[in-house]
Amino acid sequence: MTPAIEVRQATREHRVGQTAVVALRGVSLTLHRGEHVAVVGPSGSGKSTLLQLLGGLDRPTAGSVLIDGQDTAELPQAELARIRNRVVGFVFQGFHLQPRASALDNVALPLVYQGVRRAERRRRAADLLDRVGLADRARHLPGQLSGGEQQRVAVARALVTGPTVLLADEPTGNLDSVTGERLLDLLAGLNAEHRVALAIVTHDHEVAARARRQIVMRDGRIVSDSHIVSDSRIAGDGRIAGDTARRTGRA
Amino acid sequence: MRIGEAVRVAVGALVAARLRTALTVLGVTVGVSSVMVLIAIGDGTRREVAGRVDELGSNLLLVVPGKMEIGMPTVSRMQLSDVAAVGRVVGDPDRVAATVASGEMVQAGTAKTFTTVAGVLENNRTVLVRQLARGAYLSRADVDSARRVAVLGATVARVLYGDTDPVGRQVTVAGVRFRVAGVFAPLGQSLGVDRDDEVHIPLTTAQRLFATTRVDGLAVRAADPAGMAALGDRIVAELAERHPDSAFSVVTQDQILSVLGDILDVLTGVLGATAGISLLVSGVGVANIMLVSVRERTREIGLRKAVGARPADIGAQFLAEAVLLTSVGGVLGIALGAGTTLAVERLTPLPTLLTAWSVALSFGVAATVGLLFGTLPALRAARLDPVHALRTE
Numbered sequence: 001m002t003p004a005i006e007v008r009q010a011t012r013e014h015r016v017g018q019t020a021v022v023a024l025r026g027v028s029l030t031l032h033r034g035e036h037v038a039v040v041g042p043s044g045s046g047k048s049t050l051l052q053l054l055g056g057l058d059r060p061t062a063g064s065v066l067i068d069g070q071d072t073a074e075l076p077q078a079e080l081a082r083i084r085n086r087v088v089g090f091v092f093q094g095f096h097l098q099p100r101a102s103a104l105d106n107v108a109l110p111l112v113y114q115g116v117r118r119a120e121r122r123r124r125a126a127d128l129l130d131r132v133g134l135a136d137r138a139r140h141l142p143g144q145l146s147g148g149e150q151q152r153v154a155v156a157r158a159l160v161t162g163p164t165v166l167l168a169d170e171p172t173g174n175l176d177s178v179t180g181e182r183l184l185d186l187l188a189g190l191n192a193e194h195r196v197a198l199a200i201v202t203h204d205h206e207v208a209a210r211a212r213r214q215i216v217m218r219d220g221r222i223v224s225d226s227h228i229v230s231d232s233r234i235a236g237d238g239r240i241a242g243d244t245a246r247r248t249g250r251a
Numbered sequence: 252m253r254i255g256e257a258v259r260v261a262v263g264a265l266v267a268a269r270l271r272t273a274l275t276v277l278g279v280t281v282g283v284s285s286v287m288v289l290i291a292i293g294d295g296t297r298r299e300v301a302g303r304v305d306e307l308g309s310n311l312l313l314v315v316p317g318k319m320e321i322g323m324p325t326v327s328r329m330q331l332s333d334v335a336a337v338g339r340v341v342g343d344p345d346r347v348a349a350t351v352a353s354g355e356m357v358q359a360g361t362a363k364t365f366t367t368v369a370g371v372l373e374n375n376r377t378v379l380v381r382q383l384a385r386g387a388y389l390s391r392a393d394v395d396s397a398r399r400v401a402v403l404g405a406t407v408a409r410v411l412y413g414d415t416d417p418v419g420r421q422v423t424v425a426g427v428r429f430r431v432a433g434v435f436a437p438l439g440q441s442l443g444v445d446r447d448d449e450v451h452i453p454l455t456t457a458q459r460l461f462a463t464t465r466v467d468g469l470a471v472r473a474a475d476p477a478g479m480a481a482l483g484d485r486i487v488a489e490l491a492e493r494h495p496d497s498a499f500s501v502v503t504q505d506q507i508l509s510v511l512g513d514i515l516d517v518l519t520g521v522l523g524a525t526a527g528i529s530l531l532v533s534g535v536g537v538a539n540i541m542l543v544s545v546r547e548r549t550r551e552i553g554l555r556k557a558v559g560a561r562p563a564d565i566g567a568q569f570l571a572e573a574v575l576l577t578s579v580g581g582v583l584g585i586a587l588g589a590g591t592t593l594a595v596e597r598l599t600p601l602p603t604l605l606t607a608w609s610v611a612l613s614f615g616v617a618a619t620v621g622l623l624f625g626t627l628p629a630l631r632a633a634r635l636d637p638v639h640a641l642r643t644e
Binding site for chain 2: 081
């Protein structure tokens with residue numbers, strides 16, 4: 001089975017005037033379906049850049065990133081957009097909801113770019129809102145929702161197209177600890193139920209501790225990549241890992 | 252993304268920035284309406300000219316001295332004997348009208364006015380089809396014995412006599428006393444020229460008054476419209492034989508119409524282009540506001556790209572917004588333009604004519620302006636780097 005995402009010796013340089021700032025230095029890793037990974041490290045360690053490469057928002061300046069077996073460097077922008085639409089889902093620290101659109105229409109947004117008709121979009125979005133426990137908030141505008149509710153809308157939006165990978169960048173960064181905890185429960189539960197690979201970038205060790213695999217980054221490099229649950233239980237076997245996750249999700 | 256979806260998003264964005272949208276639309280509205288009004292005036296003028304020329308009939312030939320070209324007017328060498336000769340060529344002297352004209356002061360009591368005094372033959376009225384409001388036209392006897400009788404244009408009659416009936420009264424033309432024989436029915440204005448500002452007197456009397464023997468021009472009412480070109484050639488040949496060192500030209504109504512049409516085309520074009528400049532300026536306004544919109548919504552663009560919008564989707568969304576702006580401006584501009592055209596027709600002497608093509612053109616130009624000036628901002632939005640865009644505050 002092809003890994004969901006494969007990163008091979010990926011380097012990402014940013015040119016700022018004359019100087020080149022290296023955000024990632026030859027990083028390699030493989031992400032399988034159903035995995036639950038936390039990427040930790042101090043700010044500036046390259047963890048957000050890594051997440052952007054994993055989701056096809058950005059491309060490496062050297063090395064390669066394969067999403068669903070496709071090398072992002074070789075894909076035209078339109079194809080890369082298709083991958084972002086169908087294969088990955090993003091959750092950001094700042095929610096990034098459209099302020100003038102209802103929770104329902106926010107969730108339905110990715111379906112717009114699949115050419116799905118409005119009624120069908122809303123039906124599927126309502127289904128997802130129901131799954132994140134916000135069925136009764138469908139008509140609300142983001143401004144009328146709490147931070148935790150807004151982030152759950154964002155999670156529903158990330159999942160509405162049925163992606164293989166869910167990428168979350170500091171998803172609890174703007175939430176208080178109780179709300180954050182509940183959001184992580186939700187993510188873990190979705191990870192288990194839908195065999196969606198979940199990669200969370202965080203500098204919060206409590207958040208990281210919930211993942212079964214931890215990747216620690218420093219200065220653009222991966223300094224450790226360890227499985228917390230025994231290797232035999234995970235080793236790319238998403239189904240078994242899913243069972244574990246389901247238990248934690250219900251806890 | 253479907254077109255309908257792009258339009259829906261565009262409407263939402265435009266409504267959210269109401270004041271900005273309204274001001275931008277206003278610019279386009281003014282541009283479109285001015286294009287429409289000026290084209291309407293150009294078309295109205297053309298129609299009026301065509302109508303005027305049509306009135307004279309298609310079987311009328313005008314004989315003038317000199318070549319048909321724009322430049323200094325040629326002084327005529329034609330005389331009454333030439334009129335008779337042309338009459339023989341035509342076969343019926345009653346079909347050949349002759350004129351000698353001069354600007355003169357006319358006076359009745361203390362009222363006076365400067366007007367065009369035309370010396371004509373008695374057949375002028377039938378050849379050029381003129382209606383009288385009062386009295387009688389000049390007679391053959393008037394012309395033969397060079398009598399001092401005059402027929403007044405409606406304007407001259409009103410200025411000199413007010414509401415009084417001038418027929419039988421005295422009028423002084425260039426210091427010589429005349430008797431008023433009749434008054435023309437009013438013709439109104441044409442292209443800003445008062446067609447009722449004239450006085451007709453017998454040609455013979457006029458030649459004596461102006462101290463000349465010349466005839467300025469002839470008008471020939473051909474019996475057979477089909478043979479007009481040949482008749483014109485025969486007339487020119489006859490005149491050339493009589494005056495070997497002078498040139499003569501014959502023009503038909505169709506030729507006049509075509510020449511005037513060309514001039515009016517240029518005029519309409521220049522007017523339209525002038526108004527087009529204001530439309531262009533409004534287009535720059537649209538581009539400007541769209542760039543602001545793209546900058547303001549950088550985060551939104553980043554998010555849309557993150558959830559799968561292709562560059563083309565983003566471009567289409569902003570292009571739809573620009574075209575929508577100018578299209579709304581176009582529709583409002585057509586309404587304003589139609590209203591203004593109506594006002595011009597009622598309140599000014601300028602003729603107007605609203606045509607379907609000018610309405611369609613105005614709207615088409617507005618939409619094109621949106622496409623043109625929306626392209627740069629749309630491209631900028633389409634090319635935004637999603638990582639950078641998402642980070643923007």
